[in-house]
Amino acid sequence: MDSTTLTSKKSLVWLALILIIFILLAFVPLYAPGYPIVLLSSILMYVIMTVSWVIFSGPTGYMSLAPAAFFGVGIYTSAIIGKALPFPIVVGIGGLASFCLALLVGALTLRLRGIYFAIFTFGLVMLIAHSLLFWELHVTGTRGRFVMVMSYGTVYYYMLGVFVLLLITAYLIRGSKYGLALQGIGQNEDAAAHTGVNVTMVKVITFAISAFFMGAAGAIMATKWTYIDPFIAFNPFFSFMPVLMAIFGGMGQLYGPVIGAAVFTYLEEILITRFAELYMLIFGTILVVAILYLPDGLVGLIQRLWKGISEGKHVDT
Amino acid sequence: MSILEGKGVTKYFGGLAAISNVDFNVEQGEAFGLIGPNGAGKTTLFNLISAALTPRSGTIRFKGRDITGLSPYRICRMGVARTFQLVKVFADMPVLNNVILGSYFGMSPGMSSKDAVREATELLEFVGLSAVKGTPAKDLTLANQKRLEVARALATNPELLLLDEMMAGLNPAELAQAMELVTRIRDKGITIIMIEHVMKAIMNVCERIMVLHHGQKIAESTPQEIATSETVIKIYLGEKAHAGS
Numbered sequence: 001m002d003s004t005t006l007t008s009k010k011s012l013v014w015l016a017l018i019l020i021i022f023i024l025l026a027f028v029p030l031y032a033p034g035y036p037i038v039l040l041s042s043i044l045m046y047v048i049m050t051v052s053w054v055i056f057s058g059p060t061g062y063m064s065l066a067p068a069a070f071f072g073v074g075i076y077t078s079a080i081i082g083k084a085l086p087f088p089i090v091v092g093i094g095g096l097a098s099f100c101l102a103l104l105v106g107a108l109t110l111r112l113r114g115i116y117f118a119i120f121t122f123g124l125v126m127l128i129a130h131s132l133l134f135w136e137l138h139v140t141g142t143r144g145r146f147v148m149v150m151s152y153g154t155v156y157y158y159m160l161g162v163f164v165l166l167l168i169t170a171y172l173i174r175g176s177k178y179g180l181a182l183q184g185i186g187q188n189e190d191a192a193a194h195t196g197v198n199v200t201m202v203k204v205i206t207f208a209i210s211a212f213f214m215g216a217a218g219a220i221m222a223t224k225w226t227y228i229d230p231f232i233a234f235n236p237f238f239s240f241m242p243v244l245m246a247i248f249g250g251m252g253q254l255y256g257p258v259i260g261a262a263v264f265t266y267l268e269e270i271l272i273t274r275f276a277e278l279y280m281l282i283f284g285t286i287l288v289v290a291i292l293y294l295p296d297g298l299v300g301l302i303q304r305l306w307k308g309i310s311e312g313k314h315v316d317t
Numbered sequence: 318m319s320i321l322e323g324k325g326v327t328k329y330f331g332g333l334a335a336i337s338n339v340d341f342n343v344e345q346g347e348a349f350g351l352i353g354p355n356g357a358g359k360t361t362l363f364n365l366i367s368a369a370l371t372p373r374s375g376t377i378r379f380k381g382r383d384i385t386g387l388s389p390y391r392i393c394r395m396g397v398a399r400t401f402q403l404v405k406v407f408a409d410m411p412v413l414n415n416v417i418l419g420s421y422f423g424m425s426p427g428m429s430s431k432d433a434v435r436e437a438t439e440l441l442e443f444v445g446l447s448a449v450k451g452t453p454a455k456d457l458t459l460a461n462q463k464r465l466e467v468a469r470a471l472a473t474n475p476e477l478l479l480l481d482e483m484m485a486g487l488n489p490a491e492l493a494q495a496m497e498l499v500t501r502i503r504d505k506g507i508t509i510i511m512i513e514h515v516m517k518a519i520m521n522v523c524e525r526i527m528v529l530h531h532g533q534k535i536a537e538s539t540p541q542e543i544a545t546s547e548t549v550i551k552i553y554l555g556e557k558a559h560a561g562s
Contacts, residue, residue, distance in 0.1 A: 177421040177430070184407050184418050191405035194367055196393040196422035196473050 025160055029153045037152045041224070043265045044159040045217050046245060048166055050261040051254075052213040053242035055170050056206045058251040059182035062113075065239040066105070066121035069128050070098035070211040072234035074218025076132070079145040079228055087150065091158060091219045098215025099208045106204035113189075122239060129234035136230065144229030147222045158220045166213045170254055173209075178202060248290050250297020259298055320345040320477055320508050321366070321397075326375035328361055328532075335361040337532045338375070343477070348499065348509045350523035350540070352516075354552060357529040359512045360402055363479050366510075367399045368392045379477070396424055398470035399479035402512070404462045406469075408455035415454050415465055416440055416472045423473025440468045444498060460491040467498065471507075478502060480511040484518050496522060520544065528552070 029037050049067055057064050074094035082090050109120050136142050150158075173179050181202050184192035193199045222228055242261075249260015267286065271279040294301050321343040328336040336358045343349045351359050364370040366377055368389045376385050384392055398419075407415050416437035420428055428436070441447050444464040449457060454465055463483050470478055484495050496518050503509055503522075513519040519526060520540040528536040528543060530552050536543060543549055 177418075177433075180410075180414060180418050181422065183410060183414075187407040187409055188405045190369065190389075191401070191407065191469075192418070193389040194369070194393055194399055195419045195469060196390050196424075197418070198388075198390045 022160075022164065029156055033153065037156045038224075039266075039269060041152065041156045041159050042269075043262050044156070044163050045221050046241060046265045047258050047261040048159065048163055048213055048217040049238065049242045050245040050249070050257040051163075051166055051170055052210040052217075054246050054251055054257045055173060056182075056203075056210040057243075058246065058257075059179065059186045060203065060206075061186040062110070062203070063118040063243065064121045064207070064210075065118050065236075065243070066102075066124050066211070067214050067242050068125045068234055068236050068239040069121070070102060070214035071218040071221075071238045072125070072128065072230075073098045073101055074215035074220075075147075075222040075225075075228055075233040076145075077215070078219040078222035079147045079233075082148045082223065087154070087158070087223075091162070091216050094219025095212040095216035098211040098218070102208040102211030103204060106207040107200075110200065110203045110207065122236070125234050125236055125239055129230045132230040132234070144227055144232070146227055147225060149226055150220075150223040152224075155220055155224050159217070162213060162216045162220065167254075167258075169209065169213075173206070174254060178206070182206060244287065246297075248287070248294075248297055250294075250299035252296055253299055256297055256299040263298060318345045319343060320380055321510070322378040323366075324376050324378075326362070326365060326377060327373050328358075328365055328370060329373050334532045336365065336372070336529075339529070339532075339534045341527060341534070341537070343508060343510060344525075346503070346506060346508055347525065348503050348511065348523045350519040350526035351510060351512045351529065352514070352519060352526060352543075353529035356531075358532040359529055360481055361532075362529070363399060363481055363510075363512065366392075367397060367479060390422070393473055393475075394422075394424055396474070396476040397479065398423070398473045398475035398477070400463065400466040400470055400481055400483060402481040402485075404459070404466055406454040406457075406462050406465055409453055411451050412446055412454055412457065412465055413437055413441065413450040416468045419469040419472030423475070425474055437468075437472055440471050443471070443501070444468045445494070460487050460495070463487075463495070464498070467502070471502070475507060477508045477510070480509060480513075482512050482514065484513055484515045492518065 025040070028040060049071065053064065053067055056062065074097070077094040077097050078090055081093060085093070105121075105124060109117060112120055136144070173182075181192060181197045184195070184197060185199055185203060189199055218233070222233075225232065245261040245264045246257045247260075248264050249258070250256035268283065271282055275282060290297070296303070319342050321341070323339060323341045326336055326339045326341075327334065339362065351362065353359055361370065365372050368384070368387055368391070371386050376383055378384065379392075379395060379397060382395075384395065407418065413434070417433045420433035420436045438447070438450070441450050444467055446461060446464055446468065449461065454462065457465060467480070467483065480499070483499070484492055487495055492515065499509060499511065499522050511519065511523065523540060526538065526540055526543045527534060528549050535552070536546055536549055538546070
């Protein structure tokens with residue numbers, strides 16, 4: 001058997017596995033409508049945030065701390081137009097609003113490199129939160145907003161839908177020539193530009209695509225929270241979590257951030273419910289250990305173990 | 318026919334004139350050498366041509382079209398490719414992907430992935446890197462990284478290739494291979510401008526040579542005339558009075 005048929009067989013197995021997982025996920029609400037759905041929705045939300053973050057920041061190495069801004073824009077979109085329009089359109093507009101914001105911010109700031117970009121994007125989150133607060137205090141005279149309520153099942157299915165769309169998008173980008181260009185930008189931006197890559201355009205568009213999914217996730221999640229204000233919607237926590245989860249899972253493969261975010265969220269949930277007082281202590285320890293000893297994240301660990309097992313087999317025979 | 322033409326090209330870094338009022342004219346199909354002591358402005362001139370920098374004044378024309386102030390990727394897609402004095406390969410990418418990136422985004426965008434792979438494979442063969450096409454670029458020797466840069470530049474399908482000190486730091490065997498490679502590139506009909514300190518290489522390969530000193534053009538002629546020119550010898554070896562004392 002030559003290597004091409006081997007790889008195509010391998011990818012078929014993968015495809016089948018992914019399909020089975022999604023079919024199972026699609027039926028979960030029928031069998032476990034309560035807490036499992038709430039937990040799975042929140043896992044899906046973090047997975048979406050993390051994978052979106054990795055689409056842009058993974059290959060380019062531009063560390064964006066703007067996820068909270070794009071997530072928050074989605075949340076506020078949902079709060080403002082949620083009652084007036086059908087939900088699918090609300091989610092779409094939430095994504096588009098973040099997409100547009102990212103285009104604007106990206107065009108202005110993606111010439112900044114390294115730490116300056118990270119700081120600017122973090123500043124963006126603060127700027128939007130405080131501007132909104134100022135607006136609410138001095139113009140509308142309100143504090144926060146109520147959001148229309150959706151059932152747990154609806155939230156779950158929308159999250160799942162956005163996640164599927166995101167996975168397909170991320171997969172297509174990775175395999176395309178733009179995926180290669182993004183890697184080139186991360187490894188040597190000047191060389192990429194002199195090799196014909198329109199670096200500004202590639203960066204800004206990818207940044208905006210990643211923001212779209214964060215905004216959509218925000219628009220869906222808002223309905224679970226029923227009440228939001230600028231500091232709930234634009235909580236910097238949502239900027240840091242995707243970064244930590246991506247590092248935890250490993251960014252080399254597409255499934256790295258997925259696994260990282262899922263395990264991370266589940267771990268957090270377990271720790272909060274079982275060891276409420278020790279939660280942060282245990283969590284912090286796990287994080288430090290992961291960063292010190294798992295340079296390629298969980299996926300790197302799995303790959304090393306797997307390699308060890310299969311090589312061990314070869315030694316035996 | 319001239320392929321590249323510069324008129325009064327000037328660039329300042331603060332108060333320092335890195336390039337001042339330089340005119341040049343490169344003919345289609347020739348190998349044009351650019352020499353001068355360290356800090357003469359050779360790489361700055363390359364950066365101006367490839368649009369890594371914008372000139373303060375003056376115009377640069379490529380095939381008659383004014384390209385001053387365009388962005389680097391545009392210049393590349395018009396048919397001007399370059400290599401770098403300090404190599405800038407995509408370090409963690411396999412050698413083959415470094416070159417494929419050039420095929421995808423160079424002069425002929427819209428290339429299918431099959432064609433891009435085929436073209437990149439041929440180019441690696443051409444520069445002699447077929448054996449290491451799966452290796453990450455960072456694991457190559459300096460000589461091979463420089464060749465990889467040449468392959469990547471060629472993948473963009475250029476009409477004009479700027480080679481910035483491609484031969485610096487190579488051992489004699491590698492040097493001979495590099496000179497032979499430059500000759501083969503020129504035989505493909507690609508115009509070459511090369512910056513070089515290795516005199517043997519530049520004298521053998523180039524038809525014409527321009528000498529820069531403190532940002533000014535002080536000579537432009539055939540290799541024979543440059544080698545015997547008093548001004549050029551003075552710049553490289555110093556004034557007679559100084560040399561004698």
